[in-house]
Amino acid sequence: MSPDAKIRLDHVEKTYPGTKVPAVESLSLEVYEGEILVLVGPSGCGKSTTLRLINRMIEPTGGRIYLDDEDVTKVNADKLRRRIGYVIQQIGLFPHQTIAQNIATVPKMLGWDKAKVAERIDRLLTVVGLDPDTYRDRYPKELSGGQAQRVGVARALGADPEIMLMDEPFGAIDPITRDRLQNEFLSVQEDLRKTIVFVTHDIDEAIKMGDRIAILGDRSHIRQIDTPERILAFPVDDFVRDFIGEGSTLKGLHFETVDEHVTLEPYPTMHVGEDPTAAVARAREAGTDWVLLLDDQEHPTRWVPVSDLGGGSTVSSDSGSEVVAKVSLGATLFEALEQMLISEAAVSPVVREDGSFYGVVRLTHLNKAIRRARLEAREHYAQLEATS
Amino acid sequence: MSMTGAQGRIGYEGQEKDNPEPPPDPNTGSDATDAAPTEQPASWFLRAREMNLGLKLAPVAIALLGLGLFLYYRSLGLGTTAPSSQTSALEWSTKLWPQLTQHLTIAFWSTIIVVVIAIPLGIALTREPLRRYGPAFVSTANAGQALPAYGLLIIFLTLMGQGLTTVVVALAVYALLPVLRNTMVGLDGVDRGIIEAGRGMGMTRGQVLTRIELPLAVPVILAGIRVAMILNIGMATLAFLIGGGGLGVTISVGLKLQQNEVLLVGSTLVAIVALSFDWVGAVAEKYLRPRGV
Known part of the structure; x- marks a missing residue:
């Protein structure tokens, strides 16, 4: 195990009662401190289930879950969840509470004093790009979808958790707003350096958001887990190749910059x-x-x-x-x-x-850059195979 | 009027988002491109509802009805020109007033019993371990209401004998359904995403119930209580059948003696009571509805 694993799943299993085939089968996974790990896969592959196993919204039927080397498989699930930010596609803001009350949910449960909570609310609204004075006392129904998801993220950040779980957080938002929210979230993450597990079915979102991507197949089997560059440059099998689909080479160009390896030519x-x-x-x-x-x-x-x-x-x-x-x-x-x-x-x-x-x-x-990336990825995997 | 239809509609109304507050100021939103909730052009009916026209006009109508009854009562010439049977049947201090208080007592206690039983039962039947028994309970409560009220009173008469208590219990059984069903519908109607978010943030099941589910279900539950209350006020007119008193006594005397004046005073009094409490229920529904919903 690497020393900086913030979350570690050790042969975690989930079999629902009355079914024989497990929804998640012997999944081992490490999430490093400060990274965004994206779980991506076709629908029904168990990626959401996997996410919900981490905060025990779904109780595993086997295996262990560690946060910071602490075994949390059997600790009080409610208390565990207060340490973990949780953002879902439906957002789920409490409609009968103001934006401020929504954001204060976890800090209040943790018994923060009023002044600290109020200060925190304003901080977080600013972080997600909403003016505190305008939005603090509004009710969720007065917000647009994009604004509501900003509040959803602010609420998940409420008590400054080290870990965030995000289940298709931008899935129900129109493409233009989604793109903006993704960019804003990435720049917020640059400062906050939370450890994030992010679920999506959209490979492009995975490529954009992920420091690493885990491509999951049936029963949450990890087909490939790596940086987006390497996955694009070297899909390990047909399943991954099919999943990342057409244009993976072009997508790979997103990860090469003009100054890095490209020797520029003079021009008349x-x-x-x-x-x-x-x-x-x-x-x-x-x-x-x-x-x-x-x-x-x-x-x-x-x-x-x-x-x-x-x-x-x-x-x-x-x-x-x-x-x-x-x-x-x-x-x-x-x-x-x-x-x-x-x-x-x-x-x-x-x-x-x-x-x-x-x-x-x-x-x-x-052409050179892409071929070099592919070569490097291939060598990397050859080395992995040699050492294992 | 079909009760089922009416409650279905009320149950639905409680979850509906009417009375929209003004939409957010578009200039302050940072998402200029995504659509802010817009106001639908409202029909005259919706506009009237938004202005709470019914809520404001009802007390006036009730007061006019009361005034009319008062003037009619005065014009009867009780104790002077009216027949003595009429005078004695309509005497305020010995007949009408005690009957009115009895009537209200019956309606009050039966409604209280309904609330005390149906709401916790509705909560229990929407929790995981008991959830699957929900339909069975609703069917049973349905049967309770499908029985003719008269028949129900007689059944309880044979079980418990005459008196006020019997009436109260019988009516409580009769009016259990709307509150039970609305409690279940209201709790089930809370968006799963909201509950998921609450649980996901580490709220306990109890906290989710008391801080999220119940407040959000309040409008629907109140609608059920209002229906139960009105049912009980109406049904309390049958209490006299098994010696429970109430304004039904005056109505029955009017029928027996073929005194239309007595009949009219008795039934109008019941109508005023029913309308007043329905109005109180409507006001409660409006002001106890959680803000933001």
């Missing part, structure tokens, strides 16, 4: 007023049909075709066409690919923080 550039023949020569040498025109602050401004540079004509600031697509250093290769697809010269110019030209990303860079 020129400034306004510069001698075009030299520029044409550079372009010929580089084998491109375009020259990138930079302004006096080295910002890429226009794509000028080599054919426009013949005949000794000078280059003005309105030659060629405007540079509409560029990415910053540190952007993902996915963004670079998108810019590349709309770029005149079929390459993505990369700029530094101050906007000055740095280099370009070409398709071959993406």
